[in-house]
Amino acid sequence: MNTVRPFLGSLFGTVLLVTNLLPAVAQEVLPSWNDGAAKTRIVDFVKATVTQGGNAYVAPEDRVAVFDNDGTLWSEQPYYFQLGFMLDRVKTLAPEHPEWTTKEPFKSILEGDLKGIAKGGEKGIVELGMVTHAGMTSDQFTTIVTDWFASARHPKTGKPFNEMTYLPMRELLDYLRDNGFKTFIVSGGGVEFMRPITEKAYGIPPEQVVGSTIVTEYDVVGDIPVLKRLPKIDFIDDGPGKPVGINKFIGRRPIFVAGNSDGDYEMLRWVTSAKHSGLAMIVHHTDAKREYAYDRDSAFGKLSKALDEAQQRNWLVVDMKDDWKKVYAFEQ
């Protein structure tokens, strides 16, 4: 031990002390959220969580926050973006599959008949998923997805899909992380579909993305090890699968959860039944002008049971229209 370190330690301490006092003065918290009950409840929860000695204090290592993706962090209308990927992928692969011109659901996709996609039934949809997500290596799939995000555009806004994220939710992710939370995505979407973009879009690294998986298999081609994506579902991270996925991948009970549909119901229950006081929030899509307005009757992101029970379970329902100043960063 030399004498330089204690000196620096003390200097460091002073600097940290001063800088810790700065944020409250220098910047507003959650600037795209309107002042109101929702914002207040979030801020109160976070403040209580980090207040040492308080009843609701939670040690930094237990500050785990989980977020659904579709409809919670980015839009899911007019269809899940991953379905958009599938539709485009079918068009790209069509020249190699002349049989698709007469076979559902490919026929409807190639004819631009979105409503006809269901004609092939559930079996057809699963086949659609497998054809577009399997039969290549993991590295190849990552390249395909990355290229798609670079070129594909949302049918309504014309924006790249990875810009269709909700600014207030990105601020919430930052705010939680600034307060020592570790943030995770827990989505029904495919994990290898999300991972190429979550770091840039949300500041969430690949290892903090939990999602549905298909079976992959180790193989050696030539002398090169590869992971082959097989046309077989491994795990569906939706509904009751979400608490299972959290337990499997994360291994801790979160203290914060955000969702927007009945697919998040069990996850909301799981988080808020723990001993510590957690916060569960539901993003309610009420803004037909800036985004979409839907809940009970939507094919994507149906919200009914979770909405019915929100009050009795003390879940925070966020009203997009009233609680958010902006929805997307690209808005004027």
Added chain:
Amino acid sequence: MNTVRPFLGSLFGTVLLVTNLLPAVAQEVLPSWNDGAAKTRIVDFVKATVTQGGNAYVAPEDRVAVFDNDGTLWSEQPYYFQLGFMLDRVKTLAPEHPEWTTKEPFKSILEGDLKGIAKGGEKGIVELGMVTHAGMTSDQFTTIVTDWFASARHPKTGKPFNEMTYLPMRELLDYLRDNGFKTFIVSGGGVEFMRPITEKAYGIPPEQVVGSTIVTEYDVVGDIPVLKRLPKIDFIDDGPGKPVGINKFIGRRPIFVAGNSDGDYEMLRWVTSAKHSGLAMIVHHTDAKREYAYDRDSAFGKLSKALDEAQQRNWLVVDMKDDWKKVYAFEQ
């Protein structure tokens, strides 16, 4: 923007610059490693990885390091510690199972006949695993495991199992983390068996532990959501399962890997076949006095193929006897 921040930024920069220069002077790196080729290679690899502008520089977010657990971070003799847990668990549960006095492998366990455990065949071993690992909730299992670690003792050293970790490897974990690496366990062991102790033993949080899993199911008992552990294997994180597990749970290709047996062979291959220059190391158990000496003929941690190919694949073989000053922290 006020004028305090740029000033503090500049002050901070100076302080960081000075403190960054300190470690090399103030403390020895990897103190429990003997000076020699192994230590030099590790240090050279880490220095090259963090040297900006160098050929082998790797951005912090891609500094992923994975470690096998049994035989790599802690001992695996005279048997896997998780097997020790199973044996003790059978003894605890025996009063509720009078049929075990005549049924293998339980009969042999209760009679203390370790060699007889195999009498029930593979089916018996799987049943042993299921009886001791399923039929309770995840929370209950965590409590059972935590209690076991608090009381169980290693048959040779008499130490708690979670103190049977290798000091040089814990130093290596710290050293990698000090240099911006994110460290993960990728083990054939059960993920819910390891997670209760990995934070304290290795500084590795639950969400950075990849392991074998059994099927869990969400259920609501009374009004309380629980995760039930079912007697069915979900995923075996061993051999070719390790690259699959890394891809599924972590989603990035590591640049550092440590293993000790042929169960790590595919993981070693997977890491060192990437484009960037990764480092793969094998812990070779050569120290019969301080630990155990074994490789090709061991029932636990058999090392044969990976050892044969180590030189041609440029994998670093660490000789426990020659390369480590100490094996365990509790040694005099």
